[in-house]
Amino acid sequence: MIRELTLHGGIPALAYGQGPPLVYVRGLVPQAGNPDGRSRWVETRQMDRLARGRTIYSVGRRPGLKAGTTMAELAADLAEAIRRKFREPVEVMGISTSGSIALQAAADHHDAVRKVVACATAARLGPLGKQVQRECRDLLAKGEYRDAMAALVPGLTENQWAKGAMTRVMRLSGAPEDPDGMIAMLDAEDGYDLACENIAAPTLLIAGEHDLVYPRELAEQTAQRIPGAQLKLYAGRGHMGVLRDKDFHPDIIRFLVN
Numbered sequence: 253m254i255r256e257l258t259l260h261g262g263i264p265a266l267a268y269g270q271g272p273p274l275v276y277v278r279g280l281v282p283q284a285g286n287p288d289g290r291s292r293w294v295e296t297r298q299m300d301r302l303a304r305g306r307t308i309y310s311v312g313r314r315p316g317l318k319a320g321t322t323m324a325e326l327a328a329d330l331a332e333a334i335r336r337k338f339r340e341p342v343e344v345m346g347i348s349t350s351g352s353i354a355l356q357a358a359a360d361h362h363d364a365v366r367k368v369v370a371c372a373t374a375a376r377l378g379p380l381g382k383q384v385q386r387e388c389r390d391l392l393a394k395g396e397y398r399d400a401m402a403a404l405v406p407g408l409t410e411n412q413w414a415k416g417a418m419t420r421v422m423r424l425s426g427a428p429e430d431p432d433g434m435i436a437m438l439d440a441e442d443g444y445d446l447a448c449e450n451i452a453a454p455t456l457l458i459a460g461e462h463d464l465v466y467p468r469e470l471a472e473q474t475a476q477r478i479p480g481a482q483l484k485l486y487a488g489r490g491h492m493g494v495l496r497d498k499d500f501h502p503d504i505i506r507f508l509v510n
Contacts, residue, residue, distance in 0.1 A: 254296065256286060257309075259333040264312040268296065269303030273342045274508070276310045277330060279349030280437050284315045301501045302345075304506075309337075315454030317436035319393075323356045323444040326437075330354075331361035341366035341453075343508055348372045348465070348491065349441050355474075359450040368451070369504055371458040372494050374470035375446040375477065380407055381465035382442060389438040392431050398423045407465040408491055436477040448477035455481040458500065460489035482507065 259264040264286045278298055279289070287295055299308050314329045324413030330353060334342055344365050345355035358365040384407040391400035401422040407416050409430065428434055455478050459471035468485065475483035486497045494500060 254292075259311060259330055260336040261314045261333060262316075263314050263329065263333050266292070266296070267308045268300075268429045269307045270306075271306045273309050273338060274302060274306045275330075275334060275342050275344045276308055277344065277346040277350035277353050278310060278312045279347060279351075279353070280434060280441075281312070282425075282430065282434060284313055284317075284430040284433045285413060286310075286312060298495065302508075307342075312435065313433055315430075315433075317433045319432070319435050319439050321436040321440050323352060323440045323446075324360060326353050326440055327356035327360050330357050331364035331456075333492060334361075334364040343367045343369070345369040345504070346371070346373070347495070349437060352441060352444050354448070355446055355448075355451065355455075356444070358453045358455065359447055362452050365453045367454045367456075367508065369456045369458070369507065372460060372463060372491050373457075374459070375448050375474040376444055376470065377441060378463075378465060378467040378470055383407075384465075385438050385442060389435055389442070392428075392435050392438070394432075395427075397427045397431070398425060401425045410462070410464065410490075446474070448474055449479070451478045451481075452509075456504065457481055457483045458494050458503065459483065459485050460491060461485055461487050462467040462489060462493075463491045465491045480505055 255267045257267055259265050266286050344354045351370035354368050355370045358368040384404050387403040388400045402419045403416045405415055457475050460470055475481045484503050486494050
């Protein structure tokens with residue numbers, strides 16, 4: 253059974269499963285509230301295998317985010333919601349943009365994060381990641397929503413056939429429910445440059461060998477700078493391809509239970 257929650261600061265959340273909490277941070281999504289319909293199905297299906305023996309708390313962003321928000325502010329929102337809800341440090345997980353938020357929270361708020369799993373991310377965006385996200389941000393600000401989503405595609409794949417197909421799919425996207433919130437998230441990630449050495453929590457990084465947004469070299473450097481961090485590098489995988497790797501869920505479960 254999926255439960256709808258509102259955490260401190262008005263942050264929306266879904267909770268499902270049974271056991272100790274695993275907080276999953278949502279990233280660059282079109283709505284500030286909880287997803288519904290197909291979006292909810294995709295999110296819960298992705299996390300369901302991790303819900304065995306845990307309660308997944310899938311958390312969104314604070315409503316009303318404005319341009320100029322920083323990653324540190326997003327991490328502070330997350331950490332305060334954790335403190336108010338759980339009263340103790342918890343496991344935190346994120347993918348891509350939300351992986352960056354999870355790492356920032358682990359660096360800045362030791363009392364909120366017990367373990368951190370960060371996938372398809374690193375201490376800062378790579379050059380192509382910055383380029384495509386700035387293009388997306390500027391197009392969102394102009395209200396050119398279909399072009400904005402399509403602008404992200406060059407960071408997702410080098411394959412020309414896949415690039416064409418993904419561009420067509422992205423251009424089918426309608427207007428986001430919360431474009432200002434998406435712009436704020438893109439601003440935050442653009443300025444993101446993590447002080448990795450400040451992370452004290454046990455950390456698992458999962459990276460794709462062919463990630464264009466957060467390149468392999470940056471993931472390796474990030475793992476080297478975080479004390480005791482583990483890095484799982486998936487051969488042949490791109491930015492979001494890590495989610496489809498056969499080792500993705502087993503690697504996370506092993507890390508969390510040990």
